[in-house]
Amino acid sequence: MDPAGPRTLEQLYAAACASIDRFEPLDAYRATGRGALIVDIRSDTSRARDGVVPGACHIPRTVLEWRAAPDSPWRNPHLGGPEQQLILLCDHGYSSALAAATLRELGLLSTGDVIDGFVGWRTAGLPVAPAPAPFDGVPGTAPPDPG
Numbered sequence: 781m782d783p784a785g786p787r788t789l790e791q792l793y794a795a796a797c798a799s800i801d802r803f804e805p806l807d808a809y810r811a812t813g814r815g816a817l818i819v820d821i822r823s824d825t826s827r828a829r830d831g832v833v834p835g836a837c838h839i840p841r842t843v844l845e846w847r848a849a850p851d852s853p854w855r856n857p858h859l860g861g862p863e864q865q866l867i868l869l870c871d872h873g874y875s876s877a878l879a880a881a882t883l884r885e886l887g888l889l890s891t892g893d894v895i896d897g898f899v900g901w902r903t904a905g906l907p908v909a910p911a912p913a914p915f916d917g918v919p920g921t922a923p924p925d926p927g
Contacts, residue, residue, distance in 0.1 A: 796881035801892030805904040808867045808894045816865040831908040834927015839920040847920035849886045856921050865890040873897040
């Protein structure tokens with residue numbers, strides 16, 4: 781715990797946002813053309829309902845640290861090395877900021893998120909595809925979504 785005492789959720793979120801790279805949806809899309817990887821941390825339910833970002837790697841929020849940490853024996857092999865730029869995507873851009881800040885603490889210094897999340901991505905008119913069938917394997921280890 782912080783020696784100054786607990787922080788409010790707003791303070792925690794503001795600190796997370798200040799510690800990561802935040803991308804407007806179009807900028808995140810452009811970054812994928814330069815080798816960045818979108819990491820979709822949304823639930824299977826959200827993905828089935830709303831669709832997916834083609835080429836994104838799905839790692840549910842519940843297992844993200846174990847699939848992304850450079851020293852984890854459960855690391856997703858599709859993430860590339862620790863220098864890989866990862867841009868996290870959630871539904872609205874809140875949990876992705878907190879998650880990206882945590883990944884930075886694990887040493888993944890090229891980690892950021894999409895401002896306004898999938899809602900912002902879709903509103904910007906960026907590519908969306910139907911969700912693939914749920915992965916029949918260890919959660920968070922599937923290859924990137926087709927598209």
